[in-house]
Amino acid sequence: MIEGWENMSSDQRQEVFLAKWASGEGIEFAGDSAKAAYRYRAGLISDAAKLKKTPDRAPVVILSTFAPTMLYGCPAKKAMYDPDALGKVWVDFARDYDADTTGNPAMVMNGPPLDILGYELYKWPGHGLKDDQGYQFLEKPYMNAEDYDHFISDPTDYWLRVWFPRTHGALKGLGLMPPVYGTMELPAAGPWLATLGAPPVQEALKALMDAGKASFEWINKLLPYMGAILGAGYPMYAGGFAKAPFDVLGDSFRGTGELMMDLYRRPQKVLEAVDRIVPLMVGLGSSMAMANNNPLVFIPLHKGADGFMSNPQFEKFYWPTLRKVIVGLAEKGCVPLCFVEGAYNQRLEYLADLPKGECVFIFDRTDMGEARRVLGGKSCIGGGFPVSLIMTGTPKDVEEETKKLLDRAAGDGGYILSIGCAMDDARQDTLKAFIEAGKKYGKY
């Protein structure tokens, strides 16, 4: 690891990790100008994030899921089942649209392992959706109220033996497995291993093997394209992924309705559960970031937005553990990039309670003037451009709105120009107008 890492502060570790990422080490560049362009773009992001230096201009970051493939006429189904089609489109998108970063195409989930596992948390093209529709989340109460104690005492055991069988059709057999802890002593190791041999468990393990193999083949086909994107000089805006603990519990375990009622029915259990999720998210985000040699950890925020709950509820149930995840990632040298979905007009003061320059907030519907006023000089902000204008406006509308947004939000640095939405669709003329206007008017 890096010399002196043990004794560095979070701020220093972020600086070091960002510099390592922005240097482009390990990337095979197409040429010197691509290398310079990569360093310039990653430098814009680093400078904006750390608030220590005014960047040359506000970086332009396009958050997207299926927008690139849709723009090139590649339906979502093809993108999920043909790594060459996906990879080629993302290379073209990076070059033709020339924003400062791209997403990571590996985060556009591939279809084959989902088919093998019988994944039930999403619908995707060919599985409940048409070929040209991007995947959509299917929220249900996958965890029952009486499961809280199991979850809290051992989330991983719960995840493996209860949640997997409920959410992955082919992994039902894992429900028959006893806890792994028997393996430490022979009297209990034998019985544990014996259950692994039972046909339903074997089938589940085989499904995992097959899904792993399919994913491995996929990523190996995709890697050259990812190399080409980086090699052409475009850094990626996400090295890792994490979520706010309350969203983990609400999105993938209890479901919105049940969790919201839990705030009254069993508040203590909710608090214990979200606290238990904190180290899991820090570990997830930081390990992905390290593996990708990219400190940016993308954290989409869902159920803490204005309108979902009151400020006292946010202060009690949502913010403390999100803050711990942010601080925990920063301690690992990662830079949390929170994508603040919905509006946070009532919550900005909470976000202001973080060490300076350690977290980035990309906003969706929050008033960007207020975000600048409250968070300016404290955390890097970004976003605020309405996706509706990309979808329904003219290039001229988009240019004017971009200019207005920059006037309001860009300040003297610490701003990332972005659309307040991870786009699953876009339009060529307006998206290009947005990116061009950003470069033109975003100069400091």
Added chain:
Amino acid sequence: MEDLVNAVVEMMEDDALALAKKYLQAGTPPLQVVEAYKEALKIIGQRFEKGTYFVPELILAGEMMNTASDVIKPYLSSEEGKGGGKIGKFLLGTVEGDIHDIGKGMAAMLMDINGFEVKDLGVDVPAKRFVEEAAQFQPDIIGLSGLLTLSYDSMKQVVQALKDAGMRDKVKVIIGGGQMDAHACAYVGADAWVIDAVAGIKYALEWVGK
């Protein structure tokens, strides 16, 4: 029955149910118990408007209402069980291509407890079906829900289909979802846009003159 009203308003779920049962068993006319719940919901609604209550209270109130109606039903005569006069009809669904239903579910529940007769068509509803159902149900308001940007086009198609069927002038169309705004509303040709269910109720009540 101030104690029952308070228990519902303060989200004391168990106390509220126990009190409702106690009153019913003591021979209180069931419609009076219904009235107490309605009174409580009115206060809950006011707290929504003031911004002290949010989604947790809304969902729990709906749940308390459902549980209560199961308990009260056996005490009601067949005439009373039919329910009072409704103030309007509301047809809603998540538009074609979109399967998100949390916001739609909340809108349906809120409209119901505010006195509307609600027909929920579910998710991924094509324009054609909206028009067919509207022709049958004769709603005052049609609510189109969608979380994705692709829903703009699906919503626009519904409005166009209503126009083609000569029905657009007879209904109000409201669109709801996380990416709705004035640009989207103009594009779709809707009468109003909202990003939360409570805001939608205000439009609906205004439109039916309540």
